[in-house]
Every structure is written in structure tokens, then in C-alpha cells.
Amino acid sequence: MKILAVDDDELIREILSATLEAHGYTDVTLAESGEDALQKIAASPTPFEGFMFDIQMPGMDGTELCQHVRQMDHYKNSPVIMITAMNDKTYVDRAFMAGATDYVTKPFDTTELMTRIRLADRLQSEARKAAAAAASNPAAAAPKPPFKDPVTIKDVRGVVKSAALDNYVILMLEQKQFAMGAFAIRVPELENVHAGSDIEEFTYVVTDVAEVISDCLVGAQAFLSYLGGGNFVCVGAKNKLPTAESMHDEFVMMLNDPDLVYCEEVATGFTAQIGDIAAPKLFEKRGDLRFLDRAVEKLSEAGGKSGGRFAA
Amino acid sequence: MMQGMDASKAALLEAGLAKIRARFIDSLEDRIDDFCAQLEILENPATAEAACTEIRAQAHKLHGICGSVGQPRMGALAAQVEHHIDSLLAGPRPLNTDFVDELLNALLDEMEQNVDGA
The missing domain is CATH 3.40.50.2300 (Response regulator)
Structure with missing residues (x-):
């Protein structure tokens, strides 16, 4: 190299x-x-x-x-x-x-x-x-990546690739400068967008959604990454991250503003599931990233609640 | 590409690092002179802030290199200077640089001991 x-x-x-x-x-x-x-x-x-x-x-x-x-x-x-x-x-x-x-x-x-x-x-x-x-083999069109795979989001403040996010979290855990937290967001309708559009259009829409999340995180000094499957994970100082309750309504309203999130090929009515904040546990070693997985798991818990605060 | 190091490469690396450590000790006198010059500038309230910024930059460099050349105590003292100046510069004016002076003198003592011991 x-x-x-x-x-x-x-x-x-x-x-x-x-x-x-x-x-x-x-x-x-x-x-x-x-x-x-x-x-x-x-x-x-x-x-x-x-x-x-x-x-x-x-x-x-x-x-x-x-x-x-x-x-x-x-x-x-x-x-x-x-x-x-x-x-x-x-x-x-x-x-x-x-x-x-x-x-x-x-x-x-x-x-x-x-x-x-x-x-x-x-x-x-x-x-x-x-x-x-x-x-x-330039003639062969690249197959469309499956919905579960991440797509690359460019030029959105605070958005980094998943591997870079892991590296950032490891560094912050080593420095022990603040208590970290993470929460996940799922936008289920992205699956329809994926099914009904090409990869370029899908990436545009995911990027728009990431921009909305980034706007909602202003002041939290947080990073986020798109994991694929309509799921995003956000990481930052635990006491600065917004709660699901405080963020949900405004987030969904912004998602459904066509000036902010626009999909030409698929009619959308976006909803969002926002999980509770997960944090590293005391017994977990430095560099242990399991709390990021727990953040995504909390998303499933959130999605299962009846009459939920997570419905649009 | 190598995934590890064989003994000869490890010996070569160690010899290279030993030379770098020796050059670091050789560089200490110049670094001490630079810090001493800034200590004088620090005494004048009109130039104290500029001196703090320069001392902070030099301490940062020292902090970065010390641990890699077998000088963890010197690195820790340099880090203290760096951190204190960061806090000081983020606070109100005029600056009270008494503690900068104290921390820097402790760092200079450590540097001089290494020069004397070389």
C-alpha cells in the first residue's frame, strides 16, 4: 500500500x-x-x-x-x-x-x-x-443491492460510514470523556421506496432522510450512520441526545415535507420508529460496541408497542 | 506483505527507534531554550496570551512524542501544561498565568534532568 x-x-x-x-x-x-x-x-x-x-x-x-x-x-x-x-x-x-x-x-x-x-x-x-x-466488464449493469445493505450517503453533516462510526465510538470510549449513548431510527416506508425505484433514486431519498435526522440532532454533536434496512443509528453524548418523545413528531413532520424528502417514483407517507437510548454497561470493556446493537434492538421493542408513540 | 516481524526486522526497528530516542534527548536543550524564551514573554501581560498559545503548541508536540521515546513522565507533564492552557484560554480575560508558569517549570525540571542524565 x-x-x-x-x-x-x-x-x-x-x-x-x-x-x-x-x-x-x-x-x-x-x-x-x-x-x-x-x-x-x-x-x-x-x-x-x-x-x-x-x-x-x-x-x-x-x-x-x-x-x-x-x-x-x-x-x-x-x-x-x-x-x-x-x-x-x-x-x-x-x-x-x-x-x-x-x-x-x-x-x-x-x-x-x-x-x-x-x-x-x-x-x-x-x-x-x-x-x-x-x-x-463495463457492459454488465451492477445488480441493485438488497434493501438490507447500506448505501453511501455523502455530504450530510454528521453522517459517517458504519465502520468509521465504530472507530469513532471506540476512540470516545477509550477517552472516557463523557457517557456515550446511541439510539436507532427506522423509517419502514424506505422498503417501498427501494422496491419501486432504482438505486440512485433510493440513495437520494435515504440521503434526504439522513439530512432530516441530522437537522434534528443539531446541538447534540452526534454522529449517525445508515445501517441498511431503513435503519439509522445515532451516537453522541448521552445527556445531549434527544429522546424519542421529544424528537418524534417534528421528525415525522419533516420527513413528510416534500421540500425536505422527495421521492419522484414512489408515493410515500413516511412514519418513523425511534428507539430508546442505549448506553454501554459498566461491566463492558472499553471498545465493546454491543450498546450499538442494543440501540437497534430497542427499535424492535419500540415498534412492538401498541398504540405507540412511534406511529405517524 | 508481512503480517508480523521476524527477528531481524524487529532488531532493525529497535535500532532505528533507539536512534530516534537519542535524537529526542539531543533535541531537549533547544526545546528548553524555546520554553524559557516563552516564559519571559509570558511575564508581560500584553504578550501573555500569545506566549500561552506558543507554549501550548510546543507542549502539545512534546506530549505527542514523549510516550513514543520512553518519556511517559515528561509526556504527562507536557499534557498538564497543554490542558491547563486550553482551560485558561477558554476562560475570562485578563489571563492569570501563574499556574502555567508553575507547570512549565515542573516540565522544564524534568527535561533538564534528562539532559543532565544523558
Whole structure:
């Protein structure tokens, strides 16, 4: 994997280089600033396959650099691992918002560092194989993904891919800066939209729904991800997340505003199920993400309640 | 691609990291000089905020590197400076920088001990 590692500290760059090289990653380019990184990206004869950006740097910081890289067509989905000290939650939030996919913390734990790199390497390899398969048979139309699969939502504040959300939660649990919580939202009518439209139209509608959720979460500093099957999960500081009761009516009203959620091909009357907030349990180890599963399970409990507060 | 490291690669990495650790110790005198210069600027109320910002940036860098070069105590002291300045800058003006001075001197003591012990 061809890697670009960016850190303003020369010794950190050397540690990264030495560690990566010792583990077989010999194609590593180093940059000392965001500006230097952009120059090296532009000058590189072949594209990079993964990035490591220090978050806090003088001049263009890692978050701004990540935004620049994400705007480049070739790097829209490339792994971007942020390098962070343990104390900068605000910076980490901004980095994930800007499109970071993972993180490593300083001081480096070699095992953790290499786990993150190998994960990025694997994702990149899979993406390369998929692109090669598509290129080898351009005439074959890609089959429509099933409803249960997630679709990629772009350019909505706070929306990240499921894997990035997991990485963010693990980091926040390690930092223990606040009590985390998660809740899930299901919009059942998305199944009809999926059945009655092509994948492009379906993705537009899911993106509109995500925007509405994002608007409802303003002030909560929460992240959300689309899990597939009409289900979204939202994660943030437990005491800042809205309750189902406080959010439901306005959310459904917004969902049914055609200026906000528009589906050309399928008539919709959206309803929503909003689950109660789930939180990590005391006995669960750091890095244990089972509370995210519980958030989705609570959705089923919510859906089963009679005369429910979850009906539109 | 390697999934782990064989002994020779591990030895090579350790030798590389040992050199980086030595260079870090060599860099301490310059870092101490930079902090001392900022301590003087910190004494002037008109420039105290700029000094805090610079001290915070240097402490952040030190915090980031220390744990990777076998200096956890120095890293913890640098982190204290960084965190305190974050709180200070988020608060009211004028800044009371007495505790910055105190924390930075504790960090400088630790840095000097490492220079002396080298």
C-alpha cells in the first residue's frame, strides 16, 4: 500500500516511517505540513492508497487537509487515518465530520498502529478488486443491492460510514470523556421506496432522510450512520441526545415535507420508529460496541408497542 | 506483505527507534531554550496570551512524542501544561498565568534532568 504520512514533528515522522517499513510497508511518503502534503499528492506519479494525517498542525491542520483530499475524485473513499493525542475530542469530532475513516493515538502503540494500517490496507484492496471487476466488464449493469445493505450517503453533516462510526465510538470510549449513548431510527416506508425505484433514486431519498435526522440532532454533536434496512443509528453524548418523545413528531413532520424528502417514483407517507437510548454497561470493556446493537434492538421493542408513540 | 516481524526486522526497528530516542534527548536543550524564551514573554501581560498559545503548541508536540521515546513522565507533564492552557484560554480575560508558569517549570525540571542524565 502506498501511504502518505503527514506530521509536523520530524521525530514522529521518523517513528512512523521506521515502524511501517519494519512491517513491510516500504512505499511511504512523508510530509511535514498540510500544504506539503497537497504538493506531494499533486506531484505523485501514481495515486496514494492510504493517508495518515496528524490532526493538530500549524497552518493547514489535518482536518482541513482531509477535507481537501476528500474533494479529489480519486480519494473520495480512500482510507484516512487521523493521528491524535488523547485529549482533543473536539478535533476528533471535526476530523470524522471531514471524512476521516479511522484514528491512531499518540504515543503510538505499535500493535494498534499496525492493526489500523492493515485494516485500511484490506479495505483498499477490496475496493481495488471491485473497481477492477467493474472495469473488466463495463457492459454488465451492477445488480441493485438488497434493501438490507447500506448505501453511501455523502455530504450530510454528521453522517459517517458504519465502520468509521465504530472507530469513532471506540476512540470516545477509550477517552472516557463523557457517557456515550446511541439510539436507532427506522423509517419502514424506505422498503417501498427501494422496491419501486432504482438505486440512485433510493440513495437520494435515504440521503434526504439522513439530512432530516441530522437537522434534528443539531446541538447534540452526534454522529449517525445508515445501517441498511431503513435503519439509522445515532451516537453522541448521552445527556445531549434527544429522546424519542421529544424528537418524534417534528421528525415525522419533516420527513413528510416534500421540500425536505422527495421521492419522484414512489408515493410515500413516511412514519418513523425511534428507539430508546442505549448506553454501554459498566461491566463492558472499553471498545465493546454491543450498546450499538442494543440501540437497534430497542427499535424492535419500540415498534412492538401498541398504540405507540412511534406511529405517524 | 508481512503480517508480523521476524527477528531481524524487529532488531532493525529497535535500532532505528533507539536512534530516534537519542535524537529526542539531543533535541531537549533547544526545546528548553524555546520554553524559557516563552516564559519571559509570558511575564508581560500584553504578550501573555500569545506566549500561552506558543507554549501550548510546543507542549502539545512534546506530549505527542514523549510516550513514543520512553518519556511517559515528561509526556504527562507536557499534557498538564497543554490542558491547563486550553482551560485558561477558554476562560475570562485578563489571563492569570501563574499556574502555567508553575507547570512549565515542573516540565522544564524534568527535561533538564534528562539532559543532565544523558
